[in-house]
Amino acid sequence: MPARRDLHSVCVIGSGPIVIGQACEFDYAGCQALKVLREDGYRTIVVNSNPATIMTDPGFADRTYIEPLDLEGVADVLRRERPDALLPTLGGQTALNLTVELYEAGLLAELGVELIGASVDVIRRAEDRQLFRDAVQSCGLRVPASRIVTSLDHVEGLPVPAVVRPAFTLGGHGGGFADDPEGLRRQVERGLAESPIAQVLVEESVRGWDEFELEVIRDRLDNVVVVCSIENLDPMGVHTGDSVTVAPQMTLSDEAYQELRDAAAAVIRAVGVETGGSNIQFARSRETGEIRVIEMNPRVSRSSALASKATGYPIAKVAAKLAVGYTLDEIPNDLTKTTPASFEPTLDYVVVKFPRFAFEKFPGADLALGTQMKSVGEAMGIGRTFTEAFLKAFGSRELDPGSPTPWATIDDVPEGIHPWFLEQLAGAQRELRSGDIWRAKRAGWGDDSIGAAWGTSGEEVRRARRAKGIRPSYRRVDSCGGEVEAASNYFYSTWGEEDEVPPAGDRERVVILGSGPNRIGQGIEFDYCCVHAAQTFRALGFEAVMINCNPETVSTDYDTSDRLYFEPLSPEEVLAVLDREQPAGVVTQFGGQTPLRLARFIESAGYRIMGTPHAAIDLAEDRERFGALARELGIRCPPWATVEGAEEALEAAREIGYPVLVRPSYVLGGRAMRVCDDDDQLRSAMAAVTGPVLLDRFVENAIEIDVDALCDGEEVYIGAVMQHVEEAGIHSGDSACVLPAQSLTLANALEVEHVVKRLGPALGVVGLLNVQLAIADQTVYVLEANPRASRTVPFASKAIGINLVEAACRVAAGAKLADLGLEPPRPAEISVKAAVLPFARFPGADPVLGPEMRSTGEVMASAADLPTAYAKAERAAGRPLPTAGTAFLSVKDADKAAVAPVAAALAGLGFDIVATAGTASTLRGAGLDVEEIAKVADAVAGERTVVDLIRQRRCDLVINTPQGSGARADGYLIREAALVARVPCITTISGAAAAVHAIANARAETALSLQERIHRGATQGSSASPLLGVSDNA
Amino acid sequence: MSEPRGYLALEDGTVFRGRSVGADAVVFGEAVFTTGMTGYQETVTDPSYAEQLVCFTAPMVGNYGVAETRMESDAPHAKAVVMRRLGGEEWAAWLHGRGIVALDEIDTRALTLRVRSEGAMRAVAVADERSTPVETALEHVREQPSMEGAALVAQVSTPEAYVAHPEGRVRVAIVDYGAKRSIVRRLAAAGAAVSVFPHVCDPDELAACDGVLLSNGPGDPEPLVEETAVVRAVLGRVPVLGICLGHQLLGLAAGHETYKLPFGHRGANHPVLDRRTGRVLVTSQNHGFAVRPTEAAEATHVSLYDGTVEGFDFPELRARSVQFHPEAGPGPHDAWPILESWVAELGDAG
């Protein structure tokens, strides 16, 4: 049955900002779906608030809406576009939840929009505990039994072992496992106390059972195909997103595997998914073979992205085609071309996924893994054996030295792992100890690991093995175990095998290095850049070759480049690919910090870096040299010194003057950065770091500016000047930012431009340049220069309607800026980027902003004026600003002066003002009506505290700026309560001012597509100064 | 201790070296590959693999040991097992104990690609290169009979008829060309009493049962003239269901032609279209010969992989067949209903 011709337009909902549990896998899914829907002639409309996605690029859909993913935002788009159908299965849980909301609000019926891919009934049957249990039981299978408990009286007689999950606590806080009735009682007691509504779910525990996932696809003729089986190494009890996983499953016999396969098919049928993919999770007892169905996601998922990359079977693409009426036998397999999508993939290699954690960013947070996901990214390794794949993935995590993480070293094996895996790892260790390079390589050990084990360096091992002719060979991922001839362009390396078809063809090649696993500070933004780089180099007539190891991304879609090497981004693997490809150039400026670490190896192996050379990176990163350059150019930096050890630091600080900022170099995302006000703080900050660090004078009360520019070695083009909402000191990745900058004086704006224009050529940048500056008391300081693509490039490109990555690639390939004919950017509107923070996952870590980046993702909103854009961005970030109610304020002394106007504005808007003693007296002093409330620490028994107020949902806005360490505990309790109650909690006074301004002045505005915005920008231009996109009315 | 190094050599002279982990022997046969990712023991004990050297494309083989319940017959039939990475010692010991040559650390993908592009070939597996150099082995390979024209069922069929499952609502006779135990198990589970007959037997005895199942088996169907005659003799007298070789014999009996596939279908992932319903089954497959493609209406099932005939239905003869393995073992259970509904129909008719 071919595609449905009664449908003409299809709307796809994205998954919004990157959060833990929902990352760029949904961009990958969305892109694939949009591609095939357009090929089939459908008009496509996409809604997503995340500007760093490829799917929101203007060329990917007919209409692209960067709008908040809430009922109002999506309804607005549907009303304007009136699509025939809505495909809700590509945008994760966000899209499914929104779809149910749209349905319940009667909007789908009102607008005549048909749901394709999953009906509301299906979504409910998969999501609702009771309905799901019924569906599972109807096919003779079991879910873990569970019961909602609201009082200790109900614990008697509940079966153990059990898992207790409190309702509405942060990251499942207060939950846990109980093995006996007494333990259960204690656990329930604790859970009831922790849960703000005193409710827990007590569920039969199957902790320690093996956990499996099956990726299943069904078409409308009821044909069912299992795309991939995934086995979790960490058994039940550790979230699959946090587990090390392997595909295909390794430990089940055929009869055991077929039992799961049958169960998966039965569940997808019972839940009633008509077309598309589902992820079904199972627990299986190693001893008895008993099975429990844990959950089912009736949509594409993180696991389906992994399965797609693991097998070469593009699940999202196929799901989109099934949704518009095709059947599995009608859809060709991309890799073989000759077989259909009903051909189940078979693997002649093993794939291992390792989660990437970011615990180092959340001191105080619980490191133990449990039923709530905590990892922020993942890396995948492909090898011909389990250990080869395992060791690749293990080494691809790019751990920060010393950061706490599960399975930090090979011997640090988590509990409960199936003995088969342990045997395999022991076998690999034996091969390493054999002292034989060949055997060690065959087992999958990297040169660096071998070097470390044998007391030499990776480079030395490489030299020795190459002298013996030991080099990797490359194998193809073809989805069929070699049974069908496949011209796939998807490769991985192995050892001691034939090499499959070395690259031929006469086009020059460019190798693009990706950014590896997502982590805080280096995420989807860099993948966006890499994908555009591949597209641009292809358009320029090169063959684009991609190296990356992140299974979630668009860059590791084999459709993105001419050849994909799914390999770790370490010197060994990258150099081996370069040897094979003999590229005209290697592109290192788009993958964040990861490729920069490789630049030295690449150049010393004789390959050319296309665009900005390593020397420029070194010059920018080496503070001594950069400092000298800045002096030479007459550019001001905050006073600084490089020091090693506490004594040197204290001495330098006396010269620089407090407050100082402690920062290790060569890091991203402000890792381990601390602001210190005095000797004591400095001493403790220095104790936490090793090696040389940089001490910077911390510029107080400064406006922070981010500039993204292009340089061809001589000329500079300023693409975007963005102003941060929060002051300098809040990491640029965590603060909201506005484009064009709103409050720069003309003189400052000109100086910023001047600084960037001198820095570009002086550093030797050929491509993108990002400069961060702070402006205090009309003085412009350069905080840092990054001669590479920055996190803001996608946001800036979309806001100004100019693709900065494409321009950078052309420059890197030899064009001059003058050749590109870029117009000065004149955005017609104001765009705001807001960050999304994962604090709710890390109970125990204080949710305040600081110089260390902790956000996982971002949203964008545009409007004709700042308040409207800001309010929309906050909505998109999941923190809709209240328009009435009660505002609670408690600020540190330094902010007392600035808090009065904020409170006055709120009072003027009709808010009731509540404050703690100090703040209250300031506000009263300013003539405001304030209700005073006790801090937790000061409250006498029974007295109502601010935390109670928040918990009782009697507070609609929290403004709390952290006092020094003394009030930490109290502030923490307030902020945590706000997080749990989902009350917007603002921790800087500048953020508060922006919010209040937005509450007062935001207007209702209908959604506008990116295509229309760009068109408008091109015809109208902005009211702002054409110079920099900066207005001079400050 | 230096481990014995073995190899597999194809008749075209290509040699694949590896580690010998099974019996110390030199064995000849047809080199074939299977793409199934589970079920190595079922595969090796499937009599249809007689006279074959089986290469597993699965990366790791032997991970979960061995079990009596996974036997598809009394003993292994494949003569050699070729693996990229042995996944467990129990499996190697089992093969060793049963005289099967097992090669580990072989570049199985290179072997597979070779067989795919050049076709299944005569080959030799040598456990110890020191005792049998490649040149000698290859000379012998070229003297071996080819699979084309090979009548092999006599060597795997039962010499005497026996009762495999005494109780049931209907009585099914399996003609044993190398029948897998899973067929018996599935028939029994569907409620049939099962008797097993030798590959050449008295058609009257078969016709006295409620249904006749023509089993799977090794080799080329074309030389099986006597067996085909028996099939022809029962057609129309009793409901018949053919599986794999049984399907090919039914095809021959009904006037279709069979031919040797370049390298066969072996695995657990092939989609088969039921032309009557438009439904797709994911099937377990293991065959080197096939019935020539036809548009004839009686060809009910077709391979979505290469268009070969995957099933017949001759309603007037009360005979039908499938080329794939509805009994699974190993492989997906999607086609179990074919056996179940056949047994149910036999019951209804009786």
Ligand SMILES: Nc1ncnc2c1ncn2[C@@H]1O[C@H](COP(=O)(O)OP(=O)(O)O)[C@@H](O)[C@H]1O
């Ligand atoms: N009954 C249980 N006993 C033990 N562990 C469980 C149980 N239910 C879930 N888990 C663990 O919690 C994880 C998350 O549960 P799941 O229901 O899949 O939620 P999510 O929607 O976050 O994926 C699972 O991957 C599993 O490891």
Ligand SMILES: Nc1ncnc2c1ncn2[C@@H]1O[C@H](COP(=O)(O)OP(=O)(O)O)[C@@H](O)[C@H]1O
């Ligand atoms: N000297 C300084 N004074 C005030 N704030 C600073 C100073 N240096 C850095 N910051 C703040 O710290 C954040 C992170 O510093 P930055 O040098 O940009 O590190 P990263 O390389 O992680 O981006 C900046 O965004 C800024 O807000």
Ligand SMILES: [Mg+2]
């Ligand atoms: Mg789950």
Ligand SMILES: [Mg+2]
């Ligand atoms: Mg920065």
